[in-house]
Amino acid sequence: MKATRSAPRERERSRTTSGSDQVHSWILVPSQVLHAVWRIARASVMTALSLLSATLSYFRSLYLYLGHQLKWWIGYLQRKFKRNLSVEAEVDLLSYCAREWKGETPRARLMRKAYEELFWRYHVKCVRPVKRDNYDALRSVLFQIFSQGLSFPSWMKEKDIVKLPEKLLFSQGCNWIQQYSFGPEKYTGSNVFGKLRKCVELLKLQWTEFSGMRDYHKRGSMCNSLFSDAILECKLYEALKFLMLYQVTEVYEQMKTNKIVPSLFRLLFSRESSPDPLSFMMNHLNSIGDTCGLDQFSPDFSPVMVPPSFHTVGTCP
Numbered sequence: 001m002k003a004t005r006s007a008p009r010e011r012e013r014s015r016t017t018s019g020s021d022q023v024h025s026w027i028l029v030p031s032q033v034l035h036a037v038w039r040i041a042r043a044s045v046m047t048a049l050s051l052l053s054a055t056l057s058y059f060r061s062l063y064l065y066l067g068h069q070l071k072w073w074i075g076y077l078q079r080k081f082k083r084n085l086s087v088e089a090e091v092d093l094l095s096y097c098a099r100e101w102k103g104e105t106p107r108a109r110l111m112r113k114a115y116e117e118l119f120w121r122y123h124v125k126c127v128r129p130v131k132r133d134n135y136d137a138l139r140s141v142l143f144q145i146f147s148q149g150l151s152f153p154s155w156m157k158e159k160d161i162v163k164l165p166e167k168l169l170f171s172q173g174c175n176w177i178q179q180y181s182f183g184p185e186k187y188t189g190s191n192v193f194g195k196l197r198k199c200v201e202l203l204k205l206q207w208t209e210f211s212g213m214r215d216y217h218k219r220g221s222m223c224n225s226l227f228s229d230a231i232l233e234c235k236l237y238e239a240l241k242f243l244m245l246y247q248v249t250e251v252y253e254q255m256k257t258n259k260i261v262p263s264l265f266r267l268l269f270s271r272e273s274s275p276d277p278l279s280f281m282m283n284h285l286n287s288i289g290d291t292c293g294l295d296q297f298s299p300d301f302s303p304v305m306v307p308p309s310f311h312t313v314g315t316c317p
Contacts, residue, residue, distance in 0.1 A: 086131040087143050087227045093119050093127045134183070134287075137294035138237045139227070146210040147223050156243075161204055164246050165196040174249060176278045182238050183289025196242050202232075203239035234289065241285055249277040 097115035101108045118124040130140050144150070151157075168174040180192050206226070213219050226232060251265045274280040288294055 085228045086139055086230070086233060087223070088129045088131075090126040090128055093124055096127055096129065134289050134291065134293045135233070135237045138240050138288070139233070142236060142240065143223065143227060145207065146226070147219060149211050149213055149216075149219055151211045152207065161243065162197060162201045164200065165193045165242065168246065168249060169193065172249065172253065174277070176281075177245075179286075180242070180245075180281065181286035181290065183234060196238070199235045199239040200242060203236050203243075206236065237289060241288055245277065245281055245285055248280055252277050 093115060097112055101111040101115070128143070130136050130143070165177070168177055177196075178190060178192050180196065182195065210219060210222065213222070248265065248268065251261045252269065254261055255265070255269070268274055268280065269276070273283040
């Protein structure tokens with residue numbers, strides 16, 4: 001009897017256990033599926049984020065690289081094609097004077113008076129501002145010579161200026177010229193003669209070409225080209241510096257024989273820093289183009305050497 005009663009209970013218990021296992025199975029399977037899907041999704045998201053981060057890093061690097069290249073090419077093209085870098089375009093003389101020399105300091109009043117005299121007495125209406133550096137005075141002088149097509153001074157017509165470096169050494173025994181300095185380039189030694197000869201030869205060639213050119217507009221175009229080439233300019237300025245040294249040496253030799261010389265040179269040799277050509281070169285000339293300009297020789301001497309408006313050049317009457 002007991003066995004008969006327990007059989008239905010066993011069957012009922014079995015059905016209950018089976019139902020619980022089915023419910024657990026139905027709960028476990030979706031959970032496992034969701035977990036697997038989540039792992040796959042998380043891995044995909046992490047991969048996508050890593051790829052996105054790498055892509056952004058790549059494009060950032062590419063952007064910086066292209067920006068750097070673009071900046072370099074812009075600078076290169078500006079240096080390559082821009083003209084009048086050291087001598088700017090024409091501006092009205094009085095407008096330039098009013099802009100550059102404001103105030104009531106003695107120097108400002110003196111400069112305004114000088115510019116006004118250029119305007120009213122000499123009828124100079126326009127000027128071209130010159131780049132301000134340690135070659136600016138020489139640049140102003142050379143631009144005036146070339147733009148106006150001026151010919152060689154008489155003493156340069158009588159001598160072959162290309163041979164002057166060797167002449168100083170072999171004829172006058174100036175072996176100290178080996179200490180000549182080319183502006184910021186501290187170049188000394190026996191090769192200084194070859195370097196000076198090339199500079200003077202270039203100056204002679206350019207000067208001859210400009211002085212023989214009668215077309216004003218063509219000279220202006222060539223000046224624009226020449227005064228945008230910094231390397232070429234420096235060679236021409238060094239040639240001018242050497243010609244100054246040669247003149248100083250020549251006059252110094254004349255003074256030894258009690259010949260009459262211009263007062264400018266007597267003033268030069270009376271200074272403690274330039275009693276002779278070697279001192280003049282070491283203490284003054286070698287610094288031009290490097291640490292100072294021609295106008296910075298000294299307050300009492302520079303006005304004789306350089307006109308008051310050397311930062312500009314007059315261009316049109």
